[in-house]
Amino acid sequence: MLESQKLKNMQNMKCYAYIIAGVVFQTIIILVFALTVMRIKTPSLRLRSVTVQNLEYNTTGTPLFSMTLNAEIAVKNKNFGHFRFDNTTTNVTYGDVIVGHGDIIKGRANAKKTKRFNVTIDVSSNGVTDSAKLSNELNSGNLTLTSLASLRGKVTVMKIMKKGKTAKMNCTMTVNLESRVVHNLDCE
Numbered sequence: 001m002l003e004s005q006k007l008k009n010m011q012n013m014k015c016y017a018y019i020i021a022g023v024v025f026q027t028i029i030i031l032v033f034a035l036t037v038m039r040i041k042t043p044s045l046r047l048r049s050v051t052v053q054n055l056e057y058n059t060t061g062t063p064l065f066s067m068t069l070n071a072e073i074a075v076k077n078k079n080f081g082h083f084r085f086d087n088t089t090t091n092v093t094y095g096d097v098i099v100g101h102g103d104i105i106k107g108r109a110n111a112k113k114t115k116r117f118n119v120t121i122d123v124s125s126n127g128v129t130d131s132a133k134l135s136n137e138l139n140s141g142n143l144t145l146t147s148l149a150s151l152r153g154k155v156t157v158m159k160i161m162k163k164g165k166t167a168k169m170n171c172t173m174t175v176n177l178e179s180r181v182v183h184n185l186d187c188e
Contacts, residue, residue, distance in 0.1 A: 153166075
């Protein structure tokens with residue numbers, strides 16, 4: 001009976017060892033899943049390209065400019081769940097003065113995808129007070145503008161986890177007045 005008791009204890013120990021190994025293995029799998037798939041990152045918001053239309057400017061007398069910018073904006077979602085965002089506005093500034101704005105309509109960027117859309121922005125120098133700086137830039141033939149936007153939304157992972165995220169855009173561009181082309185488009 002002593003031998004059968006030892007054999008039974010040995011089998012029980014093996015069973016406990018398998019149970020513990022299974023629990024440890026499942027814990028490792030859950031931990032890896034939680035650290036990779038369930039980690040929610042902030043989507044990125046960028047200007048991909050900008051075209052200039054209806055450009056008018058005056059360098060003599062009172063310096064002024066007016067144009068329409070057609071911007072392609074991209075929302076890159078790096079998450080394993082979709083990013084649903086609300087309506088917002090993108091502002092174009094000259095110095096610290098807002099010279100134009102365009103509306104970004106609400107939408108959805110799917111998981112691990114980039115959502116692209118076009119925004120039309122009417123830009124005018126009304127409200128610019130530093131006429132000496134504006135006159136110098138217009139005479140040089142290059143006008144530096146900045147585009148700013150903040151896109152609020154929610155990332156939903158597997159219909160379980162929802163987390164609010166805000167994608168921000170800060171892009172600087174130089175408009176060549178002669179060729180009516182945007183170059184040096186740089187987003188942070």
